[in-house]
Amino acid sequence: MSIKLNIPFKLFADCIPVKGANRGVLCDLQRSNIEFIPNSLCDLLHKYDGYEISSILRDHTKNDHETIIEYFDFLYANDFIFFTKTPNLFPPIKMEYKTAFEITNAIIDFNKSSYDFKKVFSELEKVSCKHIQLRFFSKIQSNELASIINLLNRKSSIIQNIKIFIPYNLQNTKNNLEKLLKKNGRISNIIIYNAPKTEVYNIKYQGKLLYTIKNIIDERSCGIINANNFVINSNNFIESKKYNSCLNGKISIDALGYIKNCPSISEHYGNIQNNTLKDALSHKDFKKYWNITKDEIDICKDCEFRYICTDCRAYRENPKDEFSKPLKCGYNPYTNEWSEWSTNPLKHETIKYYNLILD
Numbered sequence: 324m325s326i327k328l329n330i331p332f333k334l335f336a337d338c339i340p341v342k343g344a345n346r347g348v349l350c351d352l353q354r355s356n357i358e359f360i361p362n363s364l365c366d367l368l369h370k371y372d373g374y375e376i377s378s379i380l381r382d383h384t385k386n387d388h389e390t391i392i393e394y395f396d397f398l399y400a401n402d403f404i405f406f407t408k409t410p411n412l413f414p415p416i417k418m419e420y421k422t423a424f425e426i427t428n429a430i431i432d433f434n435k436s437s438y439d440f441k442k443v444f445s446e447l448e449k450v451s452c453k454h455i456q457l458r459f460f461s462k463i464q465s466n467e468l469a470s471i472i473n474l475l476n477r478k479s480s481i482i483q484n485i486k487i488f489i490p491y492n493l494q495n496t497k498n499n500l501e502k503l504l505k506k507n508g509r510i511s512n513i514i515i516y517n518a519p520k521t522e523v524y525n526i527k528y529q530g531k532l533l534y535t536i537k538n539i540i541d542e543r544s545c546g547i548i549n550a551n552n553f554v555i556n557s558n559n560f561i562e563s564k565k566y567n568s569c570l571n572g573k574i575s576i577d578a579l580g581y582i583k584n585c586p587s588i589s590e591h592y593g594n595i596q597n598n599t600l601k602d603a604l605s606h607k608d609f610k611k612y613w614n615i616t617k618d619e620i621d622i623c624k625d626c627e628f629r630y631i632c633t634d635c636r637a638y639r640e641n642p643k644d645e646f647s648k649p650l651k652c653g654y655n656p657y658t659n660e661w662s663e664w665s666t667n668p669l670k671h672e673t674i675k676y677y678n679l680i681l682d
């Protein structure tokens with residue numbers, strides 16, 4: 324099938340071009356994929372979506388025609404565009420982020436901590452939190468983990484999804500962890516870090532057991548940006564355009580029980596032993612990072628990945644600047660190269676400032 328020059332073309336609404344400093348990406352939000360495209364094609368798509376290709380050709384010199392035809396052959400062959408005589412019937416996706424709840428996700432850190440999990444879960448339910456990450460930095464046996472998860476084993480619990488990080492421990496056999504997953508439909512992943520090798524086990528109709536050689540020391544291990552962590556879907560894309568892609572809708576309890584937006588940020592809003600999450604949320608500063616988007620962050624604002632990449636406000640290249648690029652990102656949108664952030668000599672002072680422990 325070849326492209327049609329005299330029928331208007333439309334980009335599928337969930338294929339969104341994003342221009343960067345040096346190149347663009349076409350974010351395919353339905354197929355969770357990105358395609359690198361030249362910025363010149365981003366410009367054409369922004370300007371001419373809903374027009375005939377012949378009108379683009381008319382607006383350009385003959386020298387450009389071959390390239391323009393190549394672009395559209397590629398877009399059509401890969402199902403990014405379609406042709407229609409009624410382009411007005413296909414409006415763009417509304418960039419409106421809506422959620423019924425103020426809090427959408429929580430991080431709960433544990434390091435031989437003394438707070439009461441029952442209270443933590445009951446508080447999370449009171450703020451209607453559905454997704455939680457439990458990060459254990461000290462050894463925990465699978466039976467202790469089972470008792471903690473059992474606290475949620477009520478039909479009425481609104482917590483839908485639990486992701487658990489635990490350190491590798493020979494005594495927690497794969498069999499035991501698998502049993503835990505099978506018994507608790509709410510657990511989506513158990514990530515066993517500092518393991519001898521990296522392996523993934525998909526448990527049928529349940530979650531995943533992921534063994535990784537990577538180590539997590541404590542909350543300071545968080546915030547690493549790499550392409551494997553990009554989230555390509557419409558919810559994340561729209562949220563990233565309007566809000567901070569990590570901290571919006573997040574509440575955390577650090578290993579000492581302090582209630583925070585993120586465990587790595589020093590500001591806290593009381594302790595879970597004596598305070599409620601609702602009170603913490605009502606503090607005027609609790610949401611101070613929620614509205615910082617990638618479009619406002621230095622360097623990220625020029626990056627083609629800005630609406631699929633997560634952000635990190637806890638570790639910044641310039642700790643004194645709230646709009647500084649995440650420290651743990653090694654991507655340069657001006658050269659399109661990735662490098663190891665932790666060995667970049669320009670970052671050494673800041674790594675020391677945050678007292679980060681590197682692997």
Ligand code: SF4
Binds near residue numbers: 546547585636637638
């Ligand atoms: S702000 Fe950074 S450290 Fe905090 S949760 Fe997000 S990525 Fe992790």
Ligand code: SF4
Binds near residue numbers: 548
């Ligand atoms: S420069 Fe910013 S948006 Fe781009 S990959 Fe790094 S952190 Fe993400």
